[in-house]
Amino acid sequence: MNSVESDFLVIGSGIAGLSLAIKLSELGTVAILSKRDFLAGSTTHAQGGIAAVTSPEDSFEKHIADTLRAGAGLCDEEVVRHVVEEGPQRIKELIEWGMAFTRDGHDEDHPYELGLEGGHSQRRVLHAGDFTGSAIAKTLLGKAQGLPNVQFFEYHAGIDLITTEKLAPTTPVTCLGAYVLDIRQQQVKTFIGRRATLLATGGAGKVYLYTSNPDVASGDGLAMAYRAGAILSNLEFVQFHPTCLYHPEAKSFLISEAVRGEGGILRLMDGTPFMERYHADKELAPRDVVARAIDAELKKRGDPYVYLDIRHKGADFVKKRFPTIYQQCLMYGIDITKDLIPVVPAAHYFCGGVQTDAWGRSSVQKLWAIGEVACTGLHGANRLASNSLLEGLVFAHRAYQKLSQQAVPAGLSYDVPPWNPGNARNSDEQVVITQNWDEIRHVMWNYVGIARSDKRLERAYHRIRLLQQEIQEYYWDFIITSDLIELRNLATVAELVVRCAMMRKESRGLHYTLDHPDKDDLHFKHDTLVERPSMAASTPTLNFL
Numbered sequence: 001m002n003s004v005e006s007d008f009l010v011i012g013s014g015i016a017g018l019s020l021a022i023k024l025s026e027l028g029t030v031a032i033l034s035k036r037d038f039l040a041g042s043t044t045h046a047q048g049g050i051a052a053v054t055s056p057e058d059s060f061e062k063h064i065a066d067t068l069r070a071g072a073g074l075c076d077e078e079v080v081r082h083v084v085e086e087g088p089q090r091i092k093e094l095i096e097w098g099m100a101f102t103r104d105g106h107d108e109d110h111p112y113e114l115g116l117e118g119g120h121s122q123r124r125v126l127h128a129g130d131f132t133g134s135a136i137a138k139t140l141l142g143k144a145q146g147l148p149n150v151q152f153f154e155y156h157a158g159i160d161l162i163t164t165e166k167l168a169p170t171t172p173v174t175c176l177g178a179y180v181l182d183i184r185q186q187q188v189k190t191f192i193g194r195r196a197t198l199l200a201t202g203g204a205g206k207v208y209l210y211t212s213n214p215d216v217a218s219g220d221g222l223a224m225a226y227r228a229g230a231i232l233s234n235l236e237f238v239q240f241h242p243t244c245l246y247h248p249e250a251k252s253f254l255i256s257e258a259v260r261g262e263g264g265i266l267r268l269m270d271g272t273p274f275m276e277r278y279h280a281d282k283e284l285a286p287r288d289v290v291a292r293a294i295d296a297e298l299k300k301r302g303d304p305y306v307y308l309d310i311r312h313k314g315a316d317f318v319k320k321r322f323p324t325i326y327q328q329c330l331m332y333g334i335d336i337t338k339d340l341i342p343v344v345p346a347a348h349y350f351c352g353g354v355q356t357d358a359w360g361r362s363s364v365q366k367l368w369a370i371g372e373v374a375c376t377g378l379h380g381a382n383r384l385a386s387n388s389l390l391e392g393l394v395f396a397h398r399a400y401q402k403l404s405q406q407a408v409p410a411g412l413s414y415d416v417p418p419w420n421p422g423n424a425r426n427s428d429e430q431v432v433i434t435q436n437w438d439e440i441r442h443v444m445w446n447y448v449g450i451a452r453s454d455k456r457l458e459r460a461y462h463r464i465r466l467l468q469q470e471i472q473e474y475y476w477d478f479i480i481t482s483d484l485i486e487l488r489n490l491a492t493v494a495e496l497v498v499r500c501a502m503m504r505k506e507s508r509g510l511h512y513t514l515d516h517p518d519k520d521d522l523h524f525k526h527d528t529l530v531e532r533p534s535m536a537a538s539t540p541t542l543n544f545l
């Protein structure tokens with residue numbers, strides 16, 4: 001089966017992709033892809049929970065105000081309102097599909113235990129213990145797998161989107177589907193989405209040396225959309241989670257924000273608390289403030305990590321509220337009911353992405369972006385904790401609503417050519433991939449991390465352009481593999497983050513630069529847009545929109 005045609009092609013199987021598949025199956029046939037197993041995305045790793053207004057003490061206005069405050073002047077207020085006001089309905093639907101949020105048993109009308117996280121003025125985070133994302137992903141996968149209209153393709157990695165640009169250059173560019181590598185068969189297939197192709201490929205944390213993200217987060221959707229000619233925005237706003245476990249054997253294990261929400265205290269290596277020197281809300285200051293404070297203390301002292309302390313809450317509470325964190329840390333020899341937890345900041349969430357309208361449509365016809373891959377206007381310059389799972393759910397529903405109003409096209413009027421491997425041969429130089437991969441991640445960490453400067457960004461830009469040239473030559477010479485796909489995409493995303501960061505000569509939200517430490521509303525209170533240089537341009541340039 002080298003060609004698969006369906007009404008909707010959904011690339012990615014996290015909260016966004018799975019809820020899209022469930023919804024869109026009411027409108028037609030759906031093919032859903034994941035480049036690893038179906039639970040490999042960030043969704044499965046989300047611990048804290050999902051923010052929504054469900055308590056009588058809370059209100060839409062409060063949730064909206066908190067989201068706007070975090071977004072530092074760049075949120076689209078209309079989008080924020082949609083997401084917040086439609087949130088409770090989507091949560092209700094999720095519960096009807098079988099999701100079991102943790103209950104507190106006090107009030108029959110409001111039975112769910114609500115967590116408090118940084119930047120929220122109210123307890124409003126629904127959670128299932130500290131394994132919320134995993135419970136949501138399994139609920140959605142179970143629901144989707146029971147639907148006759150949905151076809152599942154695991155270990156299928158999208159390589160490039162197929163557009164009309166080369167087939168019919170005069171029409172507005174339209175997405176027809178994607179070339180996809182069947183990783184197990186080592187074969188490239190053509191997937192057609194007759195009515196729409198929906199990117200739900202998640203974020204790109206792997207572009208940084210230290211990240212909380214799983215391996216699949218290599219920014220493939222961002223890079224594919226960019227190559228297809230879509231506009232991307234705000235990629236300079238990368239959220240660094242303040243507290244990832246620091247341990248030589250722990251690969252990207254996050255210590256949830258909820259630990260600070262429940263009273264966790266950050267301490268220097270000598271035991272001194274330090275957050276009161278940085279913000280009145282101390283440990284509950286917005287994430288960017290906490291991450292910058294830790295980064296500043298580490299740089300000042302040359303310490304490898306700081307500590308997070310939750311011992312004072314007592315063993316019973318800690319084990320019940322944070323069972324996963326407790327067990328996971330115990331595996332590394334840290335009993336969090338008795339020991340301090342060593343933590344460092346790590347790249348966590350991409351606020352920017354493929355720019356969409358309030359329904360998830362990108363600037364390329366029939367190409368949609370939902371979930372972390374998208375930049376919808378909800379987060380602005382900084383994401384409020386636990387708003388991203390909510391965004392995935394709400395936007396999947398909004399895309400479904402809009403698509404259900406569109407006329408069904410008669411059929412595809414283009415002859416899509418199969419993938420052309422050219423003269424590519426098998427590579428015997430895997431080291432080129434690992435070397436380039438490491439270099440990109442180091443450059444991004446050292447020069448484009450929590451604190452940036454004009455000089456660091458220029459250095460990063462030049463290094464990454466050089467790496468890109470090397471990768472580009474390698475890419476077309478050798479038979480495509482999933483590592484090569486990811487490396488090419490990481491390099492593209494790295495370049496785009498740097499370009500966006502270079503354009504924003506101010507500090508706002510998650511973008512902090514030593515050379516322009518203040519916010520400059522007069523010149524920069526707008527989104528940063530990037531678009532692929534015209535196909536006709538022969539030399540790559542700093543082509544800022």
Ligand SMILES: Cc1cc2nc3c(=O)[nH]c(=O)nc-3n(C[C@H](O)[C@H](O)[C@H](O)COP(=O)(O)OP(=O)(O)OC[C@H]3O[C@@H](n4cnc5c(N)ncnc54)[C@H](O)[C@@H]3O)c2cc1C
Nearest residue numbers: 012013014015016041042043048049158202371372386389
């Ligand atoms: C450790 C951790 C904790 C978090 N905690 C919270 C939290 O408590 N609350 C909250 O709101 N948010 C949290 N977040 C953020 C949130 O989990 C993510 O933003 C959200 O889950 C993203 O969902 P998604 O559906 O967009 O993508 P993902 O869940 O990341 O799924 C991406 C999917 O795309 C697939 N894919 C990627 N590239 C390709 C390709 N080329 N071809 C085919 N498939 C591809 C992957 O295999 C995967 O199936 C957390 C994130 C992390 C990493």
